[in-house]
Amino acid sequence: MSPKVDTHPTKPLSNSQRAFLSLRDMIFAGELAPGSDHLESELAKQLGVSRTPIREAALMLESQGLLELRPRKGVRILPVSPDDMAEIYDVLTELECLAARNAADKGFSEPDLHLLAKAIEDMEVAVDQNNLEEWAEADDRFHHTLVSLGGNSRASAMFDMMNDQVRRARTVTLFIRPLPIKSNEDHRQVYEAIKLGDASTADAVHRAHRQNAKNMMLDLLQKHRLRGV
Amino acid sequence: MSPKVDTHPTKPLSNSQRAFLSLRDMIFAGELAPGSDHLESELAKQLGVSRTPIREAALMLESQGLLELRPRKGVRILPVSPDDMAEIYDVLTELECLAARNAADKGFSEPDLHLLAKAIEDMEVAVDQNNLEEWAEADDRFHHTLVSLGGNSRASAMFDMMNDQVRRARTVTLFIRPLPIKSNEDHRQVYEAIKLGDASTADAVHRAHRQNAKNMMLDLLQKHRLRGV
DNA sequence: GCATGAATTTACGTATGCATTAATAAATGC
DNA sequence: GCATTTATTAATGCATACGTAAATTCATGC
Structure with a gap:
């Protein structure tokens, strides 16, 4: 019997989902500082994807209350007062x-x-x-x-x-x-x-x-x- | 004094936001029936926009728990058991x-x-x-x-x-x-x-x-x- | 007639391009 | 100098294009 490589066959994540997880972790780690602004294109370059998955991830993170999309100012990492x-x-x-x-x-x-x-x-x-x-x-x-x-x-x-x-x-x-x-x-x-x-x-x-x-x-x-x- | 046309100067909504509101209302009205599936392209045609704002709206509605994005099956309007x-x-x-x-x-x-x-x-x-x-x-x-x-x-x-x-x-x-x-x-x-x-x-x-x-x-x-x- | 595999369709995920418009800088008038 | 207007820049919102992979249809063998 061959050894199971993947016990829980994990389907590959989309770039949007990966961007979501990455950005979330960067927020948790303070790498994206509370109150800071980040252009979609900058984040896209950082994660090596186009703006599309970044926007989708940002939309999801906005619903989660972790950031805010501010037209022409980039995404703002929400501070917690x-x-x-x-x-x-x-x-x-x-x-x-x-x-x-x-x-x-x-x-x-x-x-x-x-x-x-x-x-x-x-x-x-x-x-x-x-x-x-x-x-x-x-x-x-x-x-x-x-x-x-x-x-x-x-x-x-x-x-x-x-x-x-x-x-x-x-x-x-x-x-x-x-x-x-x-x-x-x-x-x-x-x-x-x-x-x-x-x-x-x-x-x-x-x-x-x-x-x-x-x-x-x-x-x-x-x-x-x-x-x- | 000219009559105020707009007492509460409402800034124009983006297509994504309009799509969000429209789809939400269609769900409330049962026009998009619980359990039904809808292709992004169909919804886009219905609302007269491209797939992009539909996807963004769908992402938001998914976070709100009103629908589910199912790759290649369209968005599924979530029924409430x-x-x-x-x-x-x-x-x-x-x-x-x-x-x-x-x-x-x-x-x-x-x-x-x-x-x-x-x-x-x-x-x-x-x-x-x-x-x-x-x-x-x-x-x-x-x-x-x-x-x-x-x-x-x-x-x-x-x-x-x-x-x-x-x-x-x-x-x-x-x-x-x-x-x-x-x-x-x-x-x-x-x-x-x-x-x-x-x-x-x-x-x-x-x-x-x-x-x-x-x-x-x-x-x-x-x-x-x-x-x- | 049914199962298996090949071919085709098609919906999505993502990149890209562009018009719009807010933000910024420059220029002008006072 | 300072305020106001104009020109410039640039980030977004959105349409569009396309490769990929899932789903479906069709063809083939048994």
């Missing part, structure tokens, strides 16, 4: 709490919640090792998994959208924020509530967790004068 | 309740809530006159105004998105649904709670209102075998 941040956290809170309640109501058994438990463990290990990037990755994974468990694809899509909008800011603040000790405790409590099928506790605990995260983020932005990340 | 409907109502509920709480917390005075009151009155008049289209318009306006009062632009945008996805279904069910008597009472209660600054009551009442609306819609879809509106 503290007010934006507050908005986003409020929406994230609702979407995640909805998911937490739904997940609790589904009566998941332990194996169903495996990914959630794994994310929590990974976070704890990461904190012990003082590995913040690892922690951030696992934290992101926890929240993503939680929302997935809620089983509402539209809520998930919107969660991803909002989450992407704060990705850059979270990267920036990761190393100036306090150590996420309390955060890990919260996660475990949410996990337990879901396992017990206790929707209202899951909601309440997670809501408080998110409220804290929001306040912390807003404090950081204010203290460090980060008015548009 | 009962499961989809449940998802959408759940998300709408969260977004509107968030807005209701926020609105209540803002301590609005009566003039601030004028648009909300107007929508309620219009709904009551419409019900008295048995004018369902008028009622539907005012009901939509009430919910939209409520969300606006919440002051979260992202929540508003997502609300609009979800709302658009159920527009067509609501039109279909408008004349087979029970008369919206109880609905109007709910609205008034939400209004009162917001005026009193009572966030948790506003949330609770509106949540129940939305839950009823969801159940009613799902019942209608089931009873009338509307498996993909």
Whole structure:
């Protein structure tokens, strides 16, 4: 039996899709800085394609709220102000709490919640090792998994959208924020509530967790004068 | 003084934007039927433009969840299944309740809530006159105004998105649904709670209102075998 | 008659060209 | 000098062209 080259036969992406992913990653990485303008033709040259796929990618990224098409000024990478941040956290809170309640109501058994438990463990290990990037990755994974468990694809899509909008800011603040000790405790409590099928506790605990995260983020932005990340 | 032709100097829309609006309206009107496929070139011919603005509009509508671009099969107008409907109502509920709480917390005075009151009155008049289209318009306006009062632009945008996805279904069910008597009472209660600054009551009442609306819609879809509106 | 493979059609993805018009620079008047 | 107008530049919005690959039709063999 010949070795499988591709277990999950991935169909080749179009240039538009590649441009979408590339530009998105460049935004996340800050390579395309918040508030900066970029001509379609410049981006096209950078990615080695024509303007067409760049425009299509930009249109999609605009719908995702990551940039803005400004005729004759190029695409503007949208900065996230503290007010934006507050908005986003409020929406994230609702979407995640909805998911937490739904997940609790589904009566998941332990194996169903495996990914959630794994994310929590990974976070704890990461904190012990003082590995913040690892922690951030696992934290992101926890929240993503939680929302997935809620089983509402539209809520998930919107969660991803909002989450992407704060990705850059979270990267920036990761190393100036306090150590996420309390955060890990919260996660475990949410996990337990879901396992017990206790929707209202899951909601309440997670809501408080998110409220804290929001306040912390807003404090950081204010203290460090980060008015548009 | 010459009469103002244009009080709100509206800049001319691009063909892409017009195509976006046209296609969206055609979807709402059922002119582009749920589940149907349409070649880019056909749509282009219909709207009298080239494929480029059609593609751009389609990309935007795809992000809005109204259609799907399927290579070589044309754009597919997405039907809304009962499961989809449940998802959408759940998300709408969260977004509107968030807005209701926020609105209540803002301590609005009566003039601030004028648009909300107007929508309620219009709904009551419409019900008295048995004018369902008028009622539907005012009901939509009430919910939209409520969300606006919440002051979260992202929540508003997502609300609009979800709302658009159920527009067509609501039109279909408008004349087979029970008369919206109880609905109007709910609205008034939400209004009162917001005026009193009572966030948790506003949330609770509106949540129940939305839950009823969801159940009613799902019942209608089931009873009338509307498996993909 | 059915399956298999070849030929054909066709819709899309993308590059390209161009008219339009906003933005910028230059020129003119005061 | 400064404001105002004109000329220039250049980025966009859009039409168009075309190669590619999927879908379909047709032909062939069994």
